[in-house]
């Protein structure tokens with residue numbers, strides 16, 4: 568479970584991995600459950616339609632979203648006691664749950680360009696938070712998560728177009744040329760918790776035969792009063808819905824400038840790229 572070391576690491580870096588939070592048996596059940604659901608057909612919010620004959624692996628195994636709206640297993644996982652305890656420990660207060668996602672990331676598929684989640688969720692005041700459960704071993708070859716340690720202290724950055732040959736999303740955030748991006752290598756059952764402005768994403772799965780499946784929950788801080796429309800209704804961690812206001816996108820965003828030979832973020836930009844939900 569969550570320790571003081573996790574909390575300190577999270578406050579310094581904007582993310583923390585809690586190892587073995589879910590057992591091998593639970594992970595196997597989740598993997599089987601979602602593979603069975605995926606094989607059964609299409610669902611509201613799928614990234615693209617299922618096309619079993621496509622050469623694009625993401626069309627054969629599209630990402631699922633908001634499964635907790637129609638699948639009891641997903642809802643139970645979203646508000647699982649262990650996730651609640653970890654989130655509450657890291658945030659200092661119980662959060663609200665707003666989204667589930669399942670990434671299949673089969674062999675040969677694209678990743679997701681570097682981004683900040685609160686660009687999409689717009690939780691205010693405060694931010695959002697993700698719980699990312701590895702359902703397979705994740706390493707650089709199969710496209711594990713990549714993070715920019717410490718970037719949770721940055722504001723939302725102005726976005727630019729991403730390279731859609733390696734990313735299935737088309738916006739990204741620019742980084743200074745010498746900025747470190749770190750892979751997060753995980754075992755099945757490990758959970759990566761990360762802050763809503765942490766810059767993160769993933770590169771393609773370059774393996775010929777290894778899926779990189781992940782079950783993801785998105786949450787907003789318990790002091791948030793609004794969140795983007797797509798994420799309504801927010802749920803308390805006992806599953807009860809609550810009414811929040813709808814936040815709008817747009818507005819000022821940070822751009823990198825050089826000061827005294829060092830890159831710093833200045834809030835001189837205005838968002839220009841259209842924001843779709845994640």
Ligand SMILES: O=C(O)CCC(=O)C(=O)O
Pocket residue numbers: 670678679684697699711712767768769781783
């Ligand atoms: O799983 C991935 O490759 C990316 C997930 C992600 O960026 C997110 O959940 O915000």
